[in-house]
Amino acid sequence: MRIARYTSAAGPERLGIVTVVSGREMLVDAVKAGGGRGGPATPTSVMQLIEGGAAAMDAIRELLAWAADRQDPLWLDNPDSVQWLTPVPEKSMFCAGRNFGRHKLESMKGSAANTSTLHSDFPTGFVKLGRTLVPHKSRVKRPDDVLSFDYEVEIALVLGKAIDARIEIDPASAIFGYTIFNDLSAREWQLREMQNGMLMLGKNFPGFGPIGPYILTADDVPDPTALVLWLKVNGELRQHSDCRDLIFGFPEMVAFWARFGLVPGDLISTGTPEGVALHHRPDPRAWYLKPGDRVEAGVDGIGVLETFIV
Structure with missing residues (x-):
């Protein structure tokens, strides 16, 4: 799984998960997709995903599979249009x-x-x-x-x-x-x-x-x-x-x-x-x-x- 940290019109820090739509790579906004699905909470930032361990990874993989089946454009961001952030916040x-x-x-x-x-x-x-x-x-x-x-x-x-x-x-x-x-x-x-x-x-x-x-x-x-x-x-x-x-x-x-x-x-x-x-x-x-x-x-x-x- 490939993940990204970026900003978009939806907010200052997004957790994006790479998916393929019609042969093109897109980013599933984890916050938007999670809100659309409802149910158990999923990580909303890269650091939440990292620090959440195996349970957080399982939750994100389940969300990605659910979102990939639906391919709702409201949850998708084009990598060419986002403002990139470093993969993790400032660290050693x-x-x-x-x-x-x-x-x-x-x-x-x-x-x-x-x-x-x-x-x-x-x-x-x-x-x-x-x-x-x-x-x-x-x-x-x-x-x-x-x-x-x-x-x-x-x-x-x-x-x-x-x-x-x-x-x-x-x-x-x-x-x-x-x-x-x-x-x-x-x-x-x-x-x-x-x-x-x-x-x-x-x-x-x-x-x-x-x-x-x-x-x-x-x-x-x-x-x-x-x-x-x-x-x-x-x-x-x-x-x-x-x-x-x-x-x-x-x-x-x-x-x-x-x-x-x-x-x-x-x-x-x-x-x-x-x-x-x-x-x-x-x-x-x-x-x-x-x-x-x-x-x-x-x-x-x-x-x-x-x-x-x-």
Whole structure:
């Protein structure tokens, strides 16, 4: 099941469930459909669905089946006409770095010693501030002092349960679903920061976290390693991989970042595959993002996240 968070004329936050009407994807507004059906209450927001656990998921699936049979246009929203929101409200986000094997190799060329020791015990990564996250179809401004403006397609998992290092549960069971993330990066700042052993500003300018548009629930992803992700700039394919190239998989990342104490709605990203602008040779400048560029980040089975650079 794919779900979305958006606004429409009906209200400031809607829980939409993807259905197909006459061969076209549409969004069933859970509040409108639930009101039309009556009976037991169903979740009316993404966070209610996440926090409601299995019972909430069952209720939404039943509502979707009921609404899909009727296809009442009063309950349906066109994805092309809604105002998108981030898939979850502002939450903590933990991002893996150099976690795809081929990206690790392209980023460590000429540093054989570092390549052999990186990731020896646990993931590397950084925090993405929740307020940097922006939804599908956002216009993101390239900072005035940034020319090396890079893209990174990633998959972000959405936590469905609270988990910390003391809780003995299967980390995979804490995953509610998966969405698409584009980890925009100011390489000038990132590379300077890394010389100081840190990574913060280069990843956290306003708008540097396009995410969405949909969450694909984990029960519809029997093998997350088979997820295929890709990125295009102005229609040109720049990145393409599947998650079999991950160094640390989804459950391993959940188990590691659980040391922070994770709560429902928190986000963990995979890191990006090879093909970022920074590592194009001999001169990456032509590959960096510029005002006027249209970026599409996709994950097969989830959708396409579109961002406009201004």
